[in-house]
Amino acid sequence: MDRTHELLDPIQQTGEERMVLNLGPQHPATHGVLRLVLELEGETVVNCKPVIGYLHTGFEKSFEVRNYLQNVTLTDRMDYLAPLSNNFGYSLTVEKALQIEVPPRAAVARIALVELTRIGSHLTYLASQAMDTGAISIFLYCFREREKLLDIFELCSGQRMMTSYIRPGGLALDLPPGFEKSVDSFLNEFPARLAEYEALLTENGIWQERTVGVGILPAEDAIALGVTGPNLRASGIDWDIRKATPYGGYEEYEFAVPVGTRGDVFSRYQQRLTEMRESVKIVRQALNRLPAGPHMTRDRKVAYPPRSELATSMEALIHHFKLATEGYRVPAGEVYQAIESPRGELGFYLVSDGSSRPYRLRVRAPSFVNIQALARVAAGHLVADLIALIGSLDPVMGEVDR
Amino acid sequence: MSEQQAAVAEATNPIPTPVVAKVREQFGEQVLEVRERLGETTIVVRSEAIVALARFLRDHPDLAFNHLSDVTAVDYLNLNREPRFDVVYHFYSIPKRHRLRVRAPVPEDDPTIATLTVLWPGASFPEREVYDLFGIQFAGHPDLTRILMPDDWVGHPLRKDYPIYGEEIEFSHNRETVERKTLGYG
Numbered sequence: 001m002d003r004t005h006e007l008l009d010p011i012q013q014t015g016e017e018r019m020v021l022n023l024g025p026q027h028p029a030t031h032g033v034l035r036l037v038l039e040l041e042g043e044t045v046v047n048c049k050p051v052i053g054y055l056h057t058g059f060e061k062s063f064e065v066r067n068y069l070q071n072v073t074l075t076d077r078m079d080y081l082a083p084l085s086n087n088f089g090y091s092l093t094v095e096k097a098l099q100i101e102v103p104p105r106a107a108v109a110r111i112a113l114v115e116l117t118r119i120g121s122h123l124t125y126l127a128s129q130a131m132d133t134g135a136i137s138i139f140l141y142c143f144r145e146r147e148k149l150l151d152i153f154e155l156c157s158g159q160r161m162m163t164s165y166i167r168p169g170g171l172a173l174d175l176p177p178g179f180e181k182s183v184d185s186f187l188n189e190f191p192a193r194l195a196e197y198e199a200l201l202t203e204n205g206i207w208q209e210r211t212v213g214v215g216i217l218p219a220e221d222a223i224a225l226g227v228t229g230p231n232l233r234a235s236g237i238d239w240d241i242r243k244a245t246p247y248g249g250y251e252e253y254e255f256a257v258p259v260g261t262r263g264d265v266f267s268r269y270q271q272r273l274t275e276m277r278e279s280v281k282i283v284r285q286a287l288n289r290l291p292a293g294p295h296m297t298r299d300r301k302v303a304y305p306p307r308s309e310l311a312t313s314m315e316a317l318i319h320h321f322k323l324a325t326e327g328y329r330v331p332a333g334e335v336y337q338a339i340e341s342p343r344g345e346l347g348f349y350l351v352s353d354g355s356s357r358p359y360r361l362r363v364r365a366p367s368f369v370n371i372q373a374l375a376r377v378a379a380g381h382l383v384a385d386l387i388a389l390i391g392s393l394d395p396v397m398g399e400v401d402r
Numbered sequence: 403m404s405e406q407q408a409a410v411a412e413a414t415n416p417i418p419t420p421v422v423a424k425v426r427e428q429f430g431e432q433v434l435e436v437r438e439r440l441g442e443t444t445i446v447v448r449s450e451a452i453v454a455l456a457r458f459l460r461d462h463p464d465l466a467f468n469h470l471s472d473v474t475a476v477d478y479l480n481l482n483r484e485p486r487f488d489v490v491y492h493f494y495s496i497p498k499r500h501r502l503r504v505r506a507p508v509p510e511d512d513p514t515i516a517t518l519t520v521l522w523p524g525a526s527f528p529e530r531e532v533y534d535l536f537g538i539q540f541a542g543h544p545d546l547t548r549i550l551m552p553d554d555w556v557g558h559p560l561r562k563d564y565p566i567y568g569e570e571i572e573f574s575h576n577r578e579t580v581e582r583k584t585l586g587y588g
Contacts, residue, residue: 053550060535061559065566096440223468223496226524239496333439336492336503338471347492351476359480364472364492372527401550 018046021383025054030390031128032397034371038383045386048378050371055401063361067327068094068168071358076162078363079399081124084117084153085341087166092247093337093348094168097330100302105293106170107249112183112286113156113166114248115279119190120149121342122230122272122279126197129269129391133210138197145193152182169303170296180287187284194276201269211266215377215389218263225376226369229344231393234271235263241340248339253282265392272394302328327356343367343394363402367395421465421502428458434507442503449489449506449515456518459493459502467493467502470518473528475508475536479562485509487538491518508538517543535560 018039025035033054039047059074066074075090076083088110095102102110123142130138150160155176157165165172201207217227219235232239240257242250258274260267296303304323305316332354338347344366353359370393377393378386422436425445432451437444447455459467471492478486487508494501508515517540518525529540530549537558540546548555557564 053548053552056550058559061564061566099440224523226470226522226528228469237496244496244499245501334442334444334503335440336442336501338501345471347472349472349474349490349492353481360476362472362474362490364474368527368531369524372524 017041023383023386025051031395034390034395034397034400036374036386036390038386040383043382043384045378045381045383048375048386050374052368052371052397052400055397057402059402060361060363063358065357067356068330068358069323069327071361072164072167073162075363076164077398078365078402079121079341079343079346079367079396080161081396082117082121082342083161083163084113084166085121085339085346087164088114088248089337089339089341089346089348091166091168092339093335093350094330096337097333097335097350097352098168098302098328099331100169100297100299102170102297103294104291105175106295106297108286108290109171109175109295110166111249111253112283112290113153115282115286116149116152116183116186118279118342119276119283120146122276123149125272125342125391125394126269129265129388129394130201132387132391133207135201135207138200141193141197145190148182148186152179152186155179155182167296169299170294174295175290180290183283183287187280187287191277191280194273198273208266210385210388211269211392212264213262214265214385215381215392216262216264217373217377221376222263222373225373227344227373228366228370229340229342230271230275231268231344231370231373233258234260234267236261241338241345245338247337253285255279255282265388268392268394329354329356330358338364341366343396343399344370365399365402367397367399368402371395371400421500424462424465425455425458429455442501444503444505446488446505446507449508452489452491452504452506453516453518453520455504456491456493456521459504460521464498466495466498467500469494469496470522470525471501473518473525473532475532475538475560477536477560477562487513487536489515489532489538513537514539514541516541517546519543534558537561 018041021038021040023036023038024030025033035051035054037049037051038045059078062074063071072087072090075086079086123146127139127142153163154160156179157163157172217235219237222232222235222237236259238257238259243257255278258271258278260271300319305319309316310320330352332352334351336347336349338345345364346366347364349362349364350358351360374389374393377389422443422445426433429451432448433445434448435446459465471494474490476488476490485507488505489508491504492501493504506515515538517529519529520542527549529543530546532538533540533546534548534551535558551559
């Protein structure tokens, strides 16, 4: 009897015998505290169930007992690889509910900062994706670049990660002297570095073996699963919120929305590389048009009066007191504002009862929804490919669990 | 609102009246209310109609709401409203670039609504979150279990009658009334 086929095909050999394997929540390749319960046939994944909640912090409950300004600090801590994006999304939501405008300088600076954040976040993606598949030097290179971005954020806000720099009404502080220079030097240097990383990976035979054709997510499945952001665009859907429904001034910038074709790990990798290049263009445009002027709205009902006025103006003192003790009130009603965060549609749904604290603030976190696609793309792959897959979807557990 | 802002708001939500008209025409009595505010459209609908409405929104060629952005809930206990909960859906149409919010009121004594996982498998996690944090049941959901809280947790933290801190803090003025808990270690 010819047993060649049986011997070469371990799945057939094991027949119905399946093994359940627990991956995480403390596995280095699960990007934080993601736990996966895998059902395996030999080394092939038959079923993959994400178990989340290990980082649940109850932010949505905490929002309800803090005022609108205090809540900015909580948004940093959700997607901790893109804190400025979270600040931005939250601020836009509150500004929409308050119907206030942001001064031009703040609006332009915000776009620059958020796009730098996108570059930083995608660099972390590239670093961890490469390291998960065995290319450790890329990890070190990417973190070297990201460090420069964190230096810029620190220069602005005093904090490397938990910036709380973008606030309802504008920016917490004016851009520091030296901001333009450091961003400029980053922008001059970065494209060449990116080309270097690409030269190391894109044509690399081992990299292609690990990524091309692995974890294909068809477009219709991506939509059915609610996947957004680079993961959706890599599957061939042209939807970027910055272009589709511009917010915060994006309609004034020229940039392309790259769209992938195959929807595999390699597509998602290329997608993020191209997005970084587009972000560089946006930051450059923002830097060129950065106007002088105030960094915070002059609406005294929302923004603190300048320190110098407190000693001379009774009204300034009253405003200061009201803002410090109670905060500003937001008109009753509901508002939804979505932004294109580095990971996809980041939506804030605010229900206000007219008080100075949100009655309900819901965060539609892109990673939380995207991670559902893992089961779909993992089926039929080897466990080693699963590691590459987790990285390619780029979930941030702080945002998944909130 | 400045002219520019108004223009953007309009571009963001290209006049959704046809959407509302189509929904009204199809669902008539089931639509309880339609609200327009800050360029956003909200349709309040009877909870029984949610699956039919979602299917209609998704499959009608002029509406094409093919992306279910979010499922969440709001507890109106503190505002003394009946019914107590609203399940809130955000739909978005990727081809048509428009957004719609649908609210479905759900009463406290029977907090149940049909699942949308039959239309969007991606509704699974958000619905589990609403179940976990609000205690609203999604009938027909394939795996309605807790998702963020531990499996053996008691209570639903995002309900308004769930305290923000686990237990009352003891001070000298309330020492007599605070419920003391035996911690079991000391």
